[in-house]
Amino acid sequence: MTTRVELKSGVVYFPGLLARVAQEHLRDEIYTAISEAQLFQSTMPRWGNPMSVKMLNLGTLGWVSDKSGYRYQKTHPVTNASWPPIFPSLLKIWDQLTNAYAPPEACLINYYSATAKMGLHQDRDEDDFNAPVVSLSLGDTALFRIGTSERAGPTQSIKLQSGDGLIFGGPARLDFHGIDRIYKDTSTLLKEGGRFNLTMRRVTKPNL
Numbered sequence: 467m468t469t470r471v472e473l474k475s476g477v478v479y480f481p482g483l484l485a486r487v488a489q490e491h492l493r494d495e496i497y498t499a500i501s502e503a504q505l506f507q508s509t510m511p512r513w514g515n516p517m518s519v520k521m522l523n524l525g526t527l528g529w530v531s532d533k534s535g536y537r538y539q540k541t542h543p544v545t546n547a548s549w550p551p552i553f554p555s556l557l558k559i560w561d562q563l564t565n566a567y568a569p570p571e572a573c574l575i576n577y578y579s580a581t582a583k584m585g586l587h588q589d590r591d592e593d594d595f596n597a598p599v600v601s602l603s604l605g606d607t608a609l610f611r612i613g614t615s616e617r618a619g620p621t622q623s624i625k626l627q628s629g630d631g632l633i634f635g636g637p638a639r640l641d642f643h644g645i646d647r648i649y650k651d652t653s654t655l656l657k658e659g660g661r662f663n664l665t666m667r668r669v670t671k672p673n674l
């Protein structure tokens with residue numbers, strides 16, 4: 467049985483969505499993908515300061531950021547290779563949590579070391595805002611904050627633990643959100659510590 471907690475309209479939290487074995491399986495698939503297609507360091511638009519998270523995408527499109535801005539592209543910015551495919555296990559979770567909305571084209575993998583964080587931002591580089599963003603957490607616990615579609619709006623915080631799922635869509639699809647901190651050594655899943663977050667996104671509008 468999956469526990470489903472609606473934090474507010476459009477934001478649904480699934481504590482313990484993935485059992486430990488499923489987390490281990492997903493972790494191993496991520497390690498394989500990383501060994502075949504390296505993590506890359508994104509930089510912020512304009513000034514080019516490095517982000518504290520390292521990234522990799524799976525899927526036909528991947529999210530990248532550099533001095534010229536944010537965008538989706540078909541290839542890895544360092545190796546120019548196509549992104550590895552989204553794992554079937556992830557597509558199943560997408561179908562389960564989105565009622566089988568048209569499949570995601572991108573799965574962004576973020577790796578957070580113990581000191582990494584992610585500032586409040588909107589996920590708004592997709593053409594389709596009808597699909598929710600589906601997020602999965604693995605490894606150390608993180609403090610996730612979500613507000614409203616206005617940067618200065620009130621926010622609520624939730625600790626995301628290894629195996630937790632979260633979706634934000636509908637009226638919350640463009641809500642500002644970010645990661646304030648990682649709680650070091652709170653999980654034994656990743657031997658190097660830290661946290662992986664996976665976000666699956668539908669990028670283009672499906673042909674209905």
Ligand SMILES: O=C(O)CCC(=O)C(=O)O
Nearest residue numbers: 574576589610645663665
């Ligand atoms: O790490 C998280 O839980 C959120 C990641 C995120 O918001 C993003 O990659 O756009």
Ligand SMILES: [Mn+2]
Nearest residue numbers: 587588589643
């Ligand atoms: Mn985001």
